[in-house]
Amino acid sequence: MSLMREKKNKDVIRGIVFYGINNIYAVKADGREWLCRIKGKVLKEDKRYYNPIAVGDIVFFLPDDHLDDRGWITRRENRKSFLVRWNKKKRAPQIIAANADVLVCLSSVDNPPFRPRFLDRLIISGVYGGLEPIVVINKIDLGVTDGMDGRVGDFKKAGYRVIYTSAKMGIGIEELKSVIFGHTVVFAGQSGVGKSSILNAICPDWDIKVGEISRKYNRGAHTTNFAKLYQLDESTALIDTPGIRELELYGIDPDELWHYFPEFLPFLEGCEYPSCKHISEPICGVKEAVANGKLSYERYESYVRLYDQLKEAKARDYERY
Ligand code: GDP
Ligand code: ZN
DSSP states (O other): OOHHHHHHHHHOEEEEEEEEETTEEEEEETTEEEEEEEOTHHHHHTTTSSOSSOTTOEEEEEEOSSSTTEEEEEEEOOOSOEEEEEETTTTEEEEEEESOSEEEEEEESTTTTOOHHHHHHHHHHHHHTTOEEEEEEEOGGGOOOHHHHHHHHHHHHTTOEEEEOBTTTTBSHHHHHHHHTTSEEEEEEOTTSSHHHHHHHHSTTHHHHHHHHIIIIITTSOGGGSOEEEEEETTEEEEEOOOOSOOOOOSOOGGGGGGGOGGGGGGGGGOSSTTOOSSSOSSOHHHHHHHTTSSOHHHHHHHHHHHHHHHHHHHHOGGGO
16 A cells, blocks of 8 residues: 555544535534535445435545645445435435434324324334334324324334323423433424424423534524434434425335334235235235224225335336335
């Protein structure tokens, strides 16, 4: 190895991306914050993607020769997990966050209304990317409707932890804290469900931190459109994501969708074919269980709808798989 090359390698710094806006990434390394841009190659490698680097990514960068606290990202470490969605407008997969281990799938009792199908999709995206989903239902102070209770029970039966919270009344916040501490947690949900309120309840000095970040990197622009990572302590980090209006699945083949409905598993032995999709096959353990009330009709219906959507999408957006 030449001397020059060795010198270069020495200068490379490893850090974590905690904020990204317009191709500029805020990277934390050894307690310092750097503003970095991408140096060619990383982009090429990930051309398919809407964003080659996401919040939570571990990157390697070279400090700029002339400007303090500026750098050039040369490489990104392989992700151990990710939250991805299909960006319809850009027709490309979009990584919302990287390297977390828990996904808080946030919804509310009302205002905006409880949307279980949105939760189904969010959970599936999380599991696809290697995250453990937790369902959090906020605004419990508004009460719970009967129909909603059943659907929440379905999530529990499928094996997902469900936590009811009220950011307003301080309900469930301690429980939520206890399950997220020691992890890197992505918070995702539709806007208006109370994500900011919950994050503030978990970490009361949040407001100040958000303010700091927006002043420093955003120059007054809308902060809510970008994900941000907050390191709470050595082993706990929270990733705040912008409110998601629509969540389209990426990378999941319709024929494998049933893998993401764990409650179907015990009934598969009733299916005639191992390749059963549990849709139109006449002898199907899953469909039988739905007919007998052993499986939730609502979850199954959600499955069928998603299956149809993915089938249709596969014919249209081949890049999506
Ligand atoms: P975000 O868009 O998900 O970040 O939601 P916000 O935290 O900005 O909250 C949206 C609205 O819901 C605000 O008017 C909050 O005051 C209200 N809100 C948040 N949490 C609760 C709650 O637990 N109960 C009730 N009733 N309202 C809440
Ligand atoms: Zn079947």
